[in-house]
Amino acid sequence: xxxxxxxxxxxxxxxxxxxxxxxxxxxxxxxxxxxxxxxxxxxxxxxxxxxxxxxxxxxxxxxxxxxxxxxxxxxxxxxxxxxxxxxxxxxxxxxxxxxxxxxxxxxxxxxxxxxxxxxxxxxxxxxxxxxxxxxxxxxxxxxxxxxxxxxxxxxxxxxxxxxxxxxxxxxxxxxxxxxxxxxxxxxxxxxxxxxxxxxxxxxxxxxxxxxxxxxxxxxxxxxxxxxxxxxxxxxxxxxxxxxxxxxxxxxxxxxxxxxxxxxxxxxxxxxxxxxxxxxxxxxxxxxxxxxxxxxxxxxxxxxxxxxxxxxxxxxxxxxxxxxxxxxxxxxxxxxxxxxxxxxxxxxxxxxxxxxxxxxxxxxxxxxxxxxxxxxxxxxxxx
Amino acid sequence: xxxxxxxxxxxxxxxxxxxxxxxxxxxxxxxxxxxxxxxxxxxxxxxxxxxxxxxxxxxxxxxxxxxxxxxxxxxxxxxxxxxxxxxxxxxxxxxxxxxxxxxxxxxxxxxxxxxxxxxxxxxxxxxxxxxxxxxxxxxxxxxxxxxxxxxxxxxxxxxxxxxxxxxxxxxxxxxxxxxxxxxxxxxxxxxxxxxxxxxxxxxxxxxxxxxxxxxxxxxxxxxxxxxxxxxxxxxxxxxxxxxxx
Amino acid sequence: xxxxxxxxxxxxxxxxxxxxxxxxxxxxxxxxxxxxxxxxxxxxxxxxxxxxxxxxxxxxxxxxxxxxxxxxxxxxxxxxxxxxxxxxxxxxxxxxxxxxxxxxxxxxxxxxxxxxxxxxxxxxxxxxxxxxxxxxxxxxxxxxxxxxxxxxxxxxxxxxxxxxxxxxxxxxxxxxxxxxxxxxxxxxxxxxxxxxxxxxxxxxxxxxxxxxxxxxxxxxxxxxxxxxxxxxxxxxxxxxxxxxxxxxxxxxxxxxxxxxxxxxxxxxxxxxxxxxxxxxxxxxxxxxxxxxxxxxxxxxxxxxxxxxxxxxxxxxxxxxxxxxxxxxxxxxxxxxxxxxxxx
Numbered sequence: 007x008x009x010x011x012x013x014x015x016x017x018x019x020x021x022x023x024x025x026x027x028x029x030x031x032x033x034x035x036x037x038x039x040x041x042x043x044x045x046x047x048x049x050x051x052x053x054x055x056x057x058x059x060x061x062x063x064x065x066x067x068x069x070x071x072x073x074x075x076x077x078x079x080x081x082x083x084x085x086x087x088x089x090x091x092x093x094x095x096x097x098x099x100x101x102x103x104x105x106x107x108x109x110x111x112x113x114x115x116x117x118x119x120x121x122x123x124x125x126x127x128x129x130x131x132x133x134x135x136x137x138x139x140x141x142x143x144x145x146x147x148x149x150x151x152x153x154x155x156x157x158x159x160x161x162x163x164x165x166x167x168x169x170x171x172x173x174x175x176x177x178x179x180x181x182x183x184x185x186x187x188x189x190x191x192x193x194x195x196x197x198x199x200x201x202x203x204x205x206x207x208x209x210x211x212x213x214x215x216x217x218x219x220x221x222x223x224x225x226x227x228x229x230x231x232x233x234x235x236x237x238x239x240x241x242x243x244x245x246x247x248x249x250x251x252x253x254x255x256x257x258x259x260x261x262x263x264x265x266x267x268x269x270x271x272x273x274x275x276x277x278x279x280x281x282x283x284x285x286x287x288x289x290x291x292x293x294x295x296x297x298x299x300x301x302x303x304x305x306x307x308x309x310x311x312x313x314x315x316x317x318x319x320x321x322x323x324x325x326x327x328x329x330x331x332x333x334x335x336x337x338x339x340x341x342x343x344x345x346x347x348x349x350x351x352x353x354x355x356x357x358x359x360x361x362x363x364x365x366x367x368x369x370x371x372x373x374x375x376x377x378x379x380x381x382x383x384x385x386x387x388x
Numbered sequence: 389x390x391x392x393x394x395x396x397x398x399x400x401x402x403x404x405x406x407x408x409x410x411x412x413x414x415x416x417x418x419x420x421x422x423x424x425x426x427x428x429x430x431x432x433x434x435x436x437x438x439x440x441x442x443x444x445x446x447x448x449x450x451x452x453x454x455x456x457x458x459x460x461x462x463x464x465x466x467x468x469x470x471x472x473x474x475x476x477x478x479x480x481x482x483x484x485x486x487x488x489x490x491x492x493x494x495x496x497x498x499x500x501x502x503x504x505x506x507x508x509x510x511x512x513x514x515x516x517x518x519x520x521x522x523x524x525x526x527x528x529x530x531x532x533x534x535x536x537x538x539x540x541x542x543x544x545x546x547x548x549x550x551x552x553x554x555x556x557x558x559x560x561x562x563x564x565x566x567x568x569x570x571x572x573x574x575x576x577x578x579x580x581x582x583x584x585x586x587x588x589x590x591x592x593x594x595x596x597x598x599x600x601x602x603x604x605x606x607x608x609x610x611x612x613x614x615x616x617x618x619x620x621x622x623x624x625x626x627x628x629x630x631x632x633x
Numbered sequence: 634x635x636x637x638x639x640x641x642x643x644x645x646x647x648x649x650x651x652x653x654x655x656x657x658x659x660x661x662x663x664x665x666x667x668x669x670x671x672x673x674x675x676x677x678x679x680x681x682x683x684x685x686x687x688x689x690x691x692x693x694x695x696x697x698x699x700x701x702x703x704x705x706x707x708x709x710x711x712x713x714x715x716x717x718x719x720x721x722x723x724x725x726x727x728x729x730x731x732x733x734x735x736x737x738x739x740x741x742x743x744x745x746x747x748x749x750x751x752x753x754x755x756x757x758x759x760x761x762x763x764x765x766x767x768x769x770x771x772x773x774x775x776x777x778x779x780x781x782x783x784x785x786x787x788x789x790x791x792x793x794x795x796x797x798x799x800x801x802x803x804x805x806x807x808x809x810x811x812x813x814x815x816x817x818x819x820x821x822x823x824x825x826x827x828x829x830x831x832x833x834x835x836x837x838x839x840x841x842x843x844x845x846x847x848x849x850x851x852x853x854x855x856x857x858x859x860x861x862x863x864x865x866x867x868x869x870x871x872x873x874x875x876x877x878x879x880x881x882x883x884x885x886x887x888x889x890x891x892x893x894x895x896x897x898x899x900x901x902x903x904x905x906x907x908x909x910x911x912x913x914x915x916x917x918x919x920x921x922x923x924x925x926x927x928x929x930x931x932x933x934x935x936x937x938x939x940x941x942x943x944x945x946x947x948x949x950x951x952x953x954x955x956x957x958x959x960x961x962x963x964x965x966x967x968x969x970x971x972x973x974x975x976x
Contacts, residue, residue, distance in 0.1 A: 506863030
């Protein structure tokens with residue numbers, strides 16, 4: 007849909023609310039935009055192969071999308087080698103703009119650290135600071151950094167981490183991992199899981215009575231650090247009352263005000279085209295595409311080095327997240343983070359989450375040096 | 389050769405085996421065997437170990453091995469050589485194998501009932517138990533727990549439970565004590581009185597010859613003698629050469 | 634102590650699924666002598682039978698409800714299932730609610746047909762071929778089936794909930810006299826275990842107490858002799874393939890509330906089921922069932938936190954380790970017939 011809007015078709019979507027007016031619907035630098043798609047199968051090898059084919063055979067000059075940090079890190083490295091720009095899609099691990107950062111890569115979506123920083127104060131406020139947490143963590147880079155972020159930020163506020171167990175990424179039946187939680191001495195279960203993992207582990211946790219249970223004299227609680235509405239849909243009623251974070255939500259402008267202008271424009275375009283509201287994944291990919299196009303237009307060239315220069319330090323607004331900075335040191339967008347909770351009585355399938363708090367960008371800003379890694383220099387390619 | 393001509397020249401008798409060649413994989417075991425058995429006759433198929441007697445019986449019973457690659461087998465004017473083993477069985481062939489092959493997990497009675505599932509059915513349970521009272525006593529017992537002699541009775545009883553035209557007996561006396569052999573021999577006499585055409589393969593050649601009407605002797609896969617049983621019993625040179633007795 | 638009971642329960646219901654699949658595999662190997670690597674796919678197809686059935690039940694037409702609005706502010710379009718029109722809303726809701734158990738009726742004939750087609754169409758040509766060929770062909774078939782399902786149903790898992798009456802858990806600890814709240818176990822998993830035992834019992838009863846079953850048992854023990862008695866065992870074995878397919882399919886149908894089905898669940902279960910069959914003893918039906926339950930429990934225990942802390946990663950390899958140990962010490966498996974697979 008982003009491509010359509012760039013080429014001047016459709017209703018223009020966020021092009022109208024975007025703070026930069028460099029794009030005007032005539033393509034990029036006057037050229038029409040085309041695209042090809044590939045299936046990463048959430049596997050880094052498959053993603054690399056697909057991306058390589060798109061670069062070499064189809065002549066792609068920018069790659070975006072992907073729904074896993076394993077995939078993102080792999081494809082980002084490939085794009086750096088190949089000298090094209092990578093505008094990451096859905097990737098939440100610190101590593102993507104942390105230890106695995108690359109000059110040709112950019113990430114708009116927020117990361118694990120920001121989740122921890124936004125979530126912990128709300129959790130301490132609602133659940134108290136005398137809590138014992140049990141972590142179930144997906145066994146790959148995203149799981150690790152999310153667990154680390156939540157642990158660090160909650161422990162700083164007084165929580166104790168009773169246990170942290172890794173679960174295989176391909177696991178579908180979490181019953182044997184969930185069963186021992188109730189008697190472990192913990193009173194909070196943190197699910198560092200995404201996608202199918204989260205739907206299954208959460209359903210298991212509820213099935214085993216964790217939601218209704220008591221431990222240490224308090225109500226047992228479950229926390230899902232990274233939410234998405236699609237996952238919430240898969241888990242259905244089980245998400246009621248469960249806290250987590252998201253980068254964006256389709257109802258944001260209506261519930262939190264005009265700071266988040268751009269949201270409704272995007273929801274309207276997407277909703278009319280596809281019949282259902284967009285997810286945060288769709289939002290980030292749409293934004294990334296527009297941001298890339300805009301950077302090319304402003305820099306006057308498709309050369310990756312020119313694009314990189316145009317994006318580094320770029321401040322923008324009107325894309326649904328409020329004022330945002332594309333930081334030069336690590337190519338990470340710094341913006342507000344939403345703390346959400348599953349609704350007790352959702353009105354419909356798309357109304358499953360309610361906004362609890364918005365953590366401003368300043369509160370989630372971190373020193374890029376804490377994750378190490380080197381950007382390196384831009385690779386303009388052939 | 390056309391069907392009818394073949395029938396007349398190759399199938400003059402009730403059971404006609406005409407120039408059969410059978411292989412176990414690459415091994416050429418039955419090397420051009422031919423003989424005829426008339427209705428109601430008992431034929432003793434004799435020879436040293438490895439002469440191909442068991443293989444000949446298995447070929448007639450149309451088992452998968454040895455494989456019949458050339459030759460014809462006719463039973464009561466029916467073309468047996470293009471049939472599978474279960475078809476041959478429903479057309480009147482019954483093989484009582486060398487190792488008895490009582491089916492484990494089934495009782496004595498179930499073993500017999502198994503034989504009565506496919507048409508045409510022969511003797512009923514009562515008749516079989518009156519011929520073999522010991523089977524009747526052990527009817528609910530697991531078949532494989534019977535003694536060697538009892539298993540042999542069960543194997544023969546199973547064959548009789550079907551309405552058969554030719555009974556093929558492979559070493560019915562093997563491994564049995566003389567007293568038991570006597571019992572089995574009595575049963576075989578009863579079967580002889582019933583007029584059931586029989587081919588009997590037996591290491592104990594003398595016993596077999598006393599029961600049989602005619603005899604065929606095999607040596608390394610081929611026929612070396614075809615005549616009456618009395619001829620073999622009387623000819624000690626013949627016996628020494630091909631039967632080592 | 635309650636930890637142990639909990640893990641045993643957990644192992645029993647996963648082990649039941651393993652046992653059911655292994656039972657079918659052993660039936661097929663014991664009768665047809667075929668190593669059927671497509672059996673996991675049958676489990677998967679059963680699960681998708683349940684999904685298809687519930688989708689059929691939910692076929693609806695759109696009704697515009699002016700009193701409610703959707704997310705764009707337009708009048709809300711509500712899907713009303715045709716079933717509501719035919720049976721009334723409450724009966725219709727009840728039928729859809731019970732779609733998983735009702736799917737059993739739908740799945741049995743479908744799976745038998747699929748099994749017979751698979752056997753007559755492909756597998757029967759491989760009876761006399763070496764086991765390696767059979768493995769290649771059936772594995773290839775499994776992949777094809779998997780991709781077909783992925784094409785039609787998408788790559789994401791599809792939830793299929795249990796009837797409302799069985800959602801939620803009950804206090805198992807209290808039921809057996811322990812302190813309340815110590816052992817809580819979901820209803821449906823217990824239902825699944827009971828269902829699996831019932832199904833296994835039925836198969837054994839069928840084999841033990843019917844004439845057809847007797848012939849099949851005889852054929853498994855000594856095929857040649859059964860044919861010498863005039864019985865065309867191939868026809869009966871084809872039917873047993875259909876039965877084995879139905880057993881795997883039903884295992885899949887009832888498993889859908891436990892784990893939302895996706896296209897690769899067949900593969901996930903297949904490898905473990907083969908380990909189960911080998912550990913239980915190729916050709917032994919009771920061995921397959923016992924090994925399935927035991928390995929399920931073993932896997933459950935290996936997922937306990939204390940065990941993982943002592944031996945990191947053990948949960949992913951424990952089943953294979955157990956298989957290696959058993960095969961080194963007793964190659965025929967726990968209850969296998971001597972000589973099978975020992976060459």
